[in-house]
Amino acid sequence: MNVFVLNCGSSSVKFQVINTDLDLFETDSDRCVAKGLIEKVGTKEAIIGLQAGDGAPFKAVEPIADHREAILRIKAWMEAPTTKIAGVHGWDDLHGIGHRVVHGAEKFTKSVRIDAEVLKQIEECADLAPLHNPANLKGIHACTEIFGDKIPQVAVFDTSFHSTMAEDVYLYAIPYDLYAKYKVRRYGFHGTSHRYVAYRYRKVVGVPKDEVNVITLHLGNGSSACAVKAGKSVNTTMGMTPLEGLIMGTRSGDIDAALVEYFAAKGLGSVTDIFNILNKKSGVLGVSGVSNDMRDIEKAASEGNHRAALALTMFANRVKKYIGAYFAEMNGCDAIIFTAGIGENGAKIRSLICANLEALGIEIDEARNAEAVRGKLM
Ligand code: AMP
Numbered sequence: 001m002n003v004f005v006l007n008c009g010s011s012s013v014k015f016q017v018i019n020t021d022l023d024l025f026e027t028d029s030d031r032c033v034a035k036g037l038i039e040k041v042g043t044k045e046a047i048i049g050l051q052a053g054d055g056a057p058f059k060a061v062e063p064i065a066d067h068r069e070a071i072l073r074i075k076a077w078m079e080a081p082t083t084k085i086a087g088v089h090g091w092d093d094l095h096g097i098g099h100r101v102v103h104g105a106e107k108f109t110k111s112v113r114i115d116a117e118v119l120k121q122i123e124e125c126a127d128l129a130p131l132h133n134p135a136n137l138k139g140i141h142a143c144t145e146i147f148g149d150k151i152p153q154v155a156v157f158d159t160s161f162h163s164t165m166a167e168d169v170y171l172y173a174i175p176y177d178l179y180a181k182y183k184v185r186r187y188g189f190h191g192t193s194h195r196y197v198a199y200r201y202r203k204v205v206g207v208p209k210d211e212v213n214v215i216t217l218h219l220g221n222g223s224s225a226c227a228v229k230a231g232k233s234v235n236t237t238m239g240m241t242p243l244e245g246l247i248m249g250t251r252s253g254d255i256d257a258a259l260v261e262y263f264a265a266k267g268l269g270s271v272t273d274i275f276n277i278l279n280k281k282s283g284v285l286g287v288s289g290v291s292n293d294m295r296d297i298e299k300a301a302s303e304g305n306h307r308a309a310l311a312l313t314m315f316a317n318r319v320k321k322y323i324g325a326y327f328a329e330m331n332g333c334d335a336i337i338f339t340a341g342i343g344e345n346g347a348k349i350r351s352l353i354c355a356n357l358e359a360l361g362i363e364i365d366e367a368r369n370a371e372a373v374r375g376k377l378m
Pocket of ligand 1: 221342347
């Protein structure tokens with residue numbers, strides 16, 4: 001069976017075609033038979049990059065008016081005689097569509113097949129993720145227009161893996177009425193990633209689910225940590241929105257909430273302007289002034305740039321702080337798992353994070369750490 005997996009942003013459409021006949025958690029081989037990204041959707045100069053298997057990527061710049069056109073452009077590419085996707089010659093070879101949906105609030109604790117009622121509920125979650133859910137919905141509507149009910153569509157939520165967090169973990173220490181009335185609480189994100197790596201650990205190490213006690217670190221442009229106890233998420237660093245927790249590419253992570261009032265008093269603009277600073281101009285970009293990309297920051301730090309070095313140290317220390325917190329909360333754990341762009345490729349950062357944690361029984365083998373890169377199973 002082939003599943004068309006879609007991750008729709010406000011101006012982008014990212015997809016993979018996954019051959020699900022291979023067991024997700026058992027196999028080391030690549031189940032992704034095609035992938036691609038269309039950026040700047042809604043402009044006359046959309047950037048298209050599409051790739052079948054390990055073949056040469058197709059690249060182009062073309063006008064793409066909206067998400068529907070982007071998906072139809074992918075279809076045209078799939079059906080072109082020059083495109084060779086294993087087992088897929090066109091739409092008829094796709095058997096299901098999986099949509100990433102960022103926020104499922106308390107309504108969705110697992111993936112669901114999309115129908116009119118589910119669509120309504122996803123729309124109702126949109127005020128909790130105004131930057132993400134409306135874009136995800138655009139992808140769902142576009143697919144409904146294109147496919148009707150010919151192919152089942154499923155929504156997979158970033159939040160649902162964390163629905164096992166206990167009340168004392170997910171509540172903020174604010175008036176309880178605000179939770180009761182507005183559902184203000186911590187939800188957590190990156191759930192599909194944390195869940196996947198925790199289950200892969202289970203398969204690699206050969207332990208049953210209820211013995212998976214690990215800390216998973218999703219370190220990419222967006223970053224979060226998760227405490228997984230007996231195979232379930234018991235805590236995670238992101239909160240009601242993806243701003244809380246670790247220092248990220250452009251997001252501050254944890255700060256003193258009183259800064260917002262202080263910035264407003266200093267004339268830094270409206271609440272929206274201030275959150276724009278915290279979401280888009282902070283993190284390692286804000287500290288270093290160099291870039292949000294860790295590779296650029298590492299390079300600048302190695303050339304003696306003090307602020308770049310500071311950003312690296314601050315990033316690693318925030319992760320370390322949460323390792324300590326989760327270690328205490330779980331009364332120990334068996335592994336620390338790194339994933340996403342920085343987690344999989346950034347040997348230096350992994351080393352910084354794991355340094356001086358001998359008291360927790362954590363020591364890093366620098367030679368093996370240097371060898372571990374994306375896609376290579378240790
Ligand atoms: P992601 O959001 O998971 O795609 O991760 C993207 C981030 O991974 C980029 O912004 C880079 O900072 C980081 N990254 C990718 N390759 C490396 C590398 N070799 N060393 C350090 N960071 C990397």
